[in-house]
Amino acid sequence: MSFLFKKTAILGFGLIGSSLARAIREQALATMIVCGDTSAEVCRKALDLKLADAAVSDLAEAVKGADLVILAVPVGAYAEVMKIISPSLAKGTLVTDVGSVKQSVIESVTPHLPPGVVFVPGHPIAGAEHSGPEAGSAGLFNDRWCILTPLPGTPEAAVEKITALWKACGAKVEIMDPKRHDLVLAITSHLPHLIAYSIVDTASTLEGNTQAEVMKYSAGGFRSITRTAASDPVMWRDIFMNNREAVLEILQRFNEDLTALQRAIRQDDGNYLHSVFSRSRALKRAADDKQ
């Protein structure tokens, strides 16, 4: 049996990073896994949970001799991390990532790539409301999509190797243009998260008694719409700041559509409400059938 990689350094050992470590170990995809995380506590947990062969807070140290480096920190930290690790990246190393935005990530990473080091940007559409290494699982990527957005001129072999990694972790792989990725994710993921945070925020500003009642009766729809509001605040701050254009574009469209519904409610226009609700229900059902 031959391993896909020798030394794999995973930088950022949260939900996604630690889940990848689990999957890589379970599938025997690398001879050695190194956890690189600036939090000493996270490093300790990585070792305690036996998810890595070594764990260091010094990220430059973590990547030394690695043939695969996986960036799994919040996307706002990419440029800084690349500055730190760049001098320690050996020629022939593959760098990939798991960030939820791709255009800004490419801009942050590529200027810091030493010659002979190839970057294949990636994004597994997987996650959970919980964060941290103890929340991960080897099966997190099972049957989920992982989108790769390779740059023009990236060697085929590099893309194929990252594809093989994700497939071995159970994911289905799709190649996409980074700009398109950012637009599609703005509506499928970023806007839903923003709305979830926002509606919980609205509930939190209601006076005390009502707030308690909101929690009590949340089964009426509130609970499912706000499921993602327990997600990591730093990670999501960085996503919105790094996918500004696409998120604002989608937010603008959403605002227009919601305002039209608001106007129909105010003007007692039942026909408009009924037609939008019917159209949405049909689309939602068609989408659910496909899954």
Next chain:
Amino acid sequence: MSFLFKKTAILGFGLIGSSLARAIREQALATMIVCGDTSAEVCRKALDLKLADAAVSDLAEAVKGADLVILAVPVGAYAEVMKIISPSLAKGTLVTDVGSVKQSVIESVTPHLPPGVVFVPGHPIAGAEHSGPEAGSAGLFNDRWCILTPLPGTPEAAVEKITALWKACGAKVEIMDPKRHDLVLAITSHLPHLIAYSIVDTASTLEGNTQAEVMKYSAGGFRSITRTAASDPVMWRDIFMNNREAVLEILQRFNEDLTALQRAIRQDDGNYLHSVFSRSRALKRAADDKQ
């Protein structure tokens, strides 16, 4: 063993009406169940599924001799239904309902109540994205809240009897002021449904290719936030048209909060995003812990 009611007429045999029929039968709460539904097809299904002892499209006929009448039609149809059944309601009959708004329902029902007929407004916080008699289940109300909003001067005994009915169906019962009910439900249920319909609508206006991709990658948050967009369009049209004031008030607050987030994204204000996301996460976690 003594039954709580003799003849129970359930008007509107959709998800909630048919689930109540199942629960009432399973718990032996009434000697006879009559399905009253203007759709001949629904009446046929009610009999085919053995959910009712009789089923008629003539609602006045359905309530004849009933000591309990349950309104389970869309709230926009209440006044019309009351006009039809009013002459056939016997003195001593209890009328209750399952509508998602309470102030407008009280306004629609009370003018049509004959002397000696008591109305106890109710709302079980239960439901599903699916509709129709075949989608119901006897366990739908298990451990769910049912809110009663009795009018001042309603005989204790009537409220107690409806409370006993819901408790026997597995629900927890709470008494609330109708105005407060409508405000609390506007945020816990009505706004989440409006947003779900609206965001699916936004997705449906994207050009073809993107729409297919939205469906494909909906696991990123889209799927959970739009879960309720498959709900019944007529029922929800009526809810929004009958809880206009509270929904517009909550929508206004939500718009303000979402606009503030939008502004922070545009102005690159990461601190603001982080503080709102952190606050929302804390509240969401506290709420989930309570459930």
